Structure formats: C-alpha cells, structure tokens
Amino acid sequence: MSGWSARDIPDQSGRLAVVTGANSGLGLVTARELARRGARVVLACRSETRGSTALERLRAEVPRARAEVRPLDLADLASVRRFAETLPCDRIDLLVNNAGVMALPHGTTADGFETQFGVNHLGHFALTGLLLPALLAAPGARVVTVSSMMHAMAGIDPRDLNSERRYRRWTAYARSKSANLLFTHELARRLAAHGADVTAVAAHPGYAATNLQTAGPLAEGRRTAERVARLGNRVVAQSAESGARPVLYAATAPGVRPDAFVGPSFAMWRGAPARSWRAPWTLDDAMGERLWTASEALTGVTYDALTA
Numbered sequence: 001m002s003g004w005s006a007r008d009i010p011d012q013s014g015r016l017a018v019v020t021g022a023n024s025g026l027g028l029v030t031a032r033e034l035a036r037r038g039a040r041v042v043l044a045c046r047s048e049t050r051g052s053t054a055l056e057r058l059r060a061e062v063p064r065a066r067a068e069v070r071p072l073d074l075a076d077l078a079s080v081r082r083f084a085e086t087l088p089c090d091r092i093d094l095l096v097n098n099a100g101v102m103a104l105p106h107g108t109t110a111d112g113f114e115t116q117f118g119v120n121h122l123g124h125f126a127l128t129g130l131l132l133p134a135l136l137a138a139p140g141a142r143v144v145t146v147s148s149m150m151h152a153m154a155g156i157d158p159r160d161l162n163s164e165r166r167y168r169r170w171t172a173y174a175r176s177k178s179a180n181l182l183f184t185h186e187l188a189r190r191l192a193a194h195g196a197d198v199t200a201v202a203a204h205p206g207y208a209a210t211n212l213q214t215a216g217p218l219a220e221g222r223r224t225a226e227r228v229a230r231l232g233n234r235v236v237a238q239s240a241e242s243g244a245r246p247v248l249y250a251a252t253a254p255g256v257r258p259d260a261f262v263g264p265s266f267a268m269w270r271g272a273p274a275r276s277w278r279a280p281w282t283l284d285d286a287m288g289e290r291l292w293t294a295s296e297a298l299t300g301v302t303y304d305a306l307t308a
Contacts, residue, residue, distance in 0.1 A: 013038035021099025029244035035065035044072035074123025076110035084130035097124040120176035151177035155281035186288035188259035205243030206264035249273035
C-alpha cells in the first residue's frame with residue numbers, strides 16, 4: 001500500500017457506484033475519483049441543493065463524468081426505502097457508506113433513534129440491506145463502510161443502543177463508529193457463509209479536514225469550539241483529498257480482504273492507506289450478531305437474500 005494514491009485506482013468503466021454523503025468532504029472526493037476512472041456514480045445526498053452544487057463541481061473537474069444526484073436522508077427510514085426503490089438499476093458494483101454526523105447535541109431521527117446511532121449505523125444498515133439484491137447481482141461487488149479511529153473510545157452498549165440512559169456526545173459517536181465495524185464484521189461473515197461474491201470492508205480517514213468537525217459546534221452556536229475545530233482542520237488535519245485515500249483503496253484496490261479495516265499509515269492519523277488497528281470488541285462474533293438482530297428489529301429491514 002506504500003505510496004498508493006488515487007492515480008492507482010484501477011479502471012472502473014462499466015461499474016456503478018453509490019456514495020452516500022457525496023455533497024462534500026470525503027464523499028465528494030470519493031465520488032469524483034471513481035468517476036474520473038470511468039465509474040457511473042450516484043451521489044446520494046440529504047440536500048438536493050447541496051448535491052447539485054457538488055455535481056457541478058465534480059463535472060467541472062471531470063467533464064466526462066457519468067454522475068447523478070439522488071435524495072437520501074439517512075435520518076429517515078422512509079427516505080432510505082424510497083431511495084432504494086427508485087434507484088433505476090439491476091446491479092450495483094460498489095456501495096460506499098460514507099455519510100455521517102459527529103458529536104451532535106442530543107437529538108432523534110424521524111424514526112425516534114438517537115441521531116448518531118440512527119444516521120451512522122441504522123441508516124446505512126437499512127440501505128445496505130435494501131440494496132443487497134443489486135449488490136449480489138454484480139460479480140466482485142464491494143460494500144465499504146466508513147468508520148473512525150474514534151471508535152476506540154467506546155464499544156456499543158446493547159442494553160442502551162439509543163443512549164437513553166445517559167447521553168454523552170463523544171461516547172455516542174464512538175459507539176456508532178464501533179457499530180459500523182461490527183456491522184462490517186457480521187456482514188462479511190454472513191456473505192462468506194452464503195458464498196456471495198461481495199466483499200464487505202471498512203475504512204477510516206484518520207484526521208481529515210471536513211465539515212464534520214464543525215457541524216456540532218455550529219448547531220449549538222458554540223463559537224469557541226467551532227474556532228478550535230477550524231484551527232485543527234487547518235493546522236493538524238490532512239486534507240479531504242488525503243483522507244479519502246483509504247476509502248478509495250478499500251473500494252477499488254485488488255486483493256482487499258473481507259472485513260479489512262483500512263486507514264492512514266502514520267499513527268492512524270495521516271499518510272498512505274494501510275491496514276489499521278481496531279478495537280477487539282469490533283471483532284466479537286456474538287456482539288456482531290446481537291447488533292445485527294437488534295438492527296433488523298429497529299429498522300424493519302431483513303437481509304433475506306443471505307438466508308435463502
């Protein structure tokens with residue numbers, strides 16, 4: 001992986017990729033580079049206005065891009081179902097579960113879930129399950145779920161998935177990112193048991209400068225915290241371009257193994273893509289199955305194609 005960059009992405013001609021949260025940051029870079037290599041890309045964005053602006057930027061840099069915007073609000077399961085039902089394709093070669101929120105004040109989704117758990121995990125769990133038949137129809141398809149090095153702060157609490165007992169924004173964020181890794185682990189296990197030609201992997205960007213860091217302070221009007229976040233983005237963080245490299249590697253590099261976790265090579269912080277450390281609880285089979293069962297019950301989405 002040493003020195004790997006977006007220039008090393010194999011030809012993606014004839015492939016269809018869906019990237020959530022593609023209106024800015026890592027998602028936009030990921031969508032742009034996939035389009036640059038020939039993939040047809042669907043930018044799945046909560047705001048159609050911001051999505052259209054992102055599409056204009058993408059096409060300005062990649063004039064021949066085959067790309068489109070489709071509305072997807074991961075905080076609303078009805079929107080997730082609508083996106084899956086109206087996507088005009090029989091096969092999907094790549095799903096990048098990139099969208100997310102971080103350290104927000106306590107809130108709930110349209111379906112009553114704690115926002116970070118609902119958006120970061122449950123929304124993507126439901127989306128992946130609903131798109132699974134199209135993924136299974138594409139030989140060599142991949143599902144890449146974007147987690148975070150911050151997952152190491154906390155594992156999930158299966159007795160309090162929605163942080164109803166006590167809400168701490170950073171703990172809730174870490175739990176949602178651990179859920180991303182447990183989901184990838186259990187999905188990889190179930191795909192292998194079914195003999196499916198789909199690879200489930202995870203990635204993280206290290207510390208990358210995106211609007212994720214400032215969203216929480218902006219929502220609460222915490223100006224000092226916002227200034228600190230912006231300073232960190234300028235001084236410490238790597239760019240969104242660099243942060244997207246592990247995601248792009250996980251999505252396109254030959255030989256990526258199921259349940260791999262790819263991140264920056266230097267202290268999980270910055271650098272070329274490399275195999276990343278992960279907390280041992282994200283490899284717990286029993287906890288992965290427990291989270292899976294709970295996620296099916298909460299979302300109403302079952303992975304019937306893997307049980308047939």
